Amino acid sequence: MTRRLLLVFAAGVGLGVGGLALARPGHGDAKGPGVKVLSAVDIDEEVGGAKAKATTFEVTFGPGVASTPHRHPGPIFGYILEGELEFAVGAEKPRTLKAGDTFYEPTMALDAVSRNPSAKATARVLAVLVHPHDAKDLVIPEPTKKGE
Numbered sequence: 541m542t543r544r545l546l547l548v549f550a551a552g553v554g555l556g557v558g559g560l561a562l563a564r565p566g567h568g569d570a571k572g573p574g575v576k577v578l579s580a581v582d583i584d585e586e587v588g589g590a591k592a593k594a595t596t597f598e599v600t601f602g603p604g605v606a607s608t609p610h611r612h613p614g615p616i617f618g619y620i621l622e623g624e625l626e627f628a629v630g631a632e633k634p635r636t637l638k639a640g641d642t643f644y645e646p647t648m649a650l651d652a653v654s655r656n657p658s659a660k661a662t663a664r665v666l667a668v669l670v671h672p673h674d675a676k677d678l679v680i681p682e683p684t685k686k687g688e
Contacts, residue, residue, distance in 0.1 A: 572607050573654075574600040578666075582673065587614045587647065590672040601625065601663040606655035609682035614671035616645040623663030628653035650682060 578596040585592045592614070601607075601623070620641045628634040629645050634653045637643060645651055656663040669678060 571605070573602075573605055576600075583670070585670065587670060587672050590674065592670055593673045593675075595669050595671065595678065597667045597669070599665040599667055601654075601656035601665070603659050603661060604656060606653075607651070609650060609652050611648045611650055611680045611682065612645065612669055612671065612678060613675045613680065614647050614669055616667055616669050618643045618645075618668075619666045621664040621666055623661050624657055625663050625665060626653055626655040626657050648680075 576598045578598055580593055580595040583592050583594050598621075620637045620639050620643075622639050624639075625637045626634045627637050627643055629643075629649045629651060631652070634655075636657065671678060
């Protein structure tokens with residue numbers, strides 16, 4: 541029981557932080573955060589009635605780097621390893637997270653703001669995404685609105 545709880549917690553201690561968009565604009569490209577997959581393991585949980593997987597990422601935001609608004613197919617738990625991150629889910633007011641802070645994003649919540657506010661320092665985030673095993677896209681870009 542404790543081991544399962546620890547795994548689920550660890551799976552959540554991550555970035556929702558936008559950087560999970562592997563090969564999407566604003567996620568791991570020249571303009572977005574860098575994303576490194578640390579592990580991907582099958583777990584004895586379900587997400588939306590489907591077998592689940594926990595994928596752990598390290599997301600690196602260079603000075604001033606931001607991710608584009610997006611969603612994830614499962615909950616994310618994040619932990620700020622280094623630096624600061626401006627962060628907001630949905631319509632909430634952005635808040636600044638510092639090294640040692642944690643965050644949570646519910647399944648399919650809009651990750652509206654994930655940005656390194658520093659002009660000089662790097663921000664690093666450990667992010668754990670618990671998602672359906674067969675999910676094809678771990679980051680779902682938010683469509684841009686007309687006129688933007």
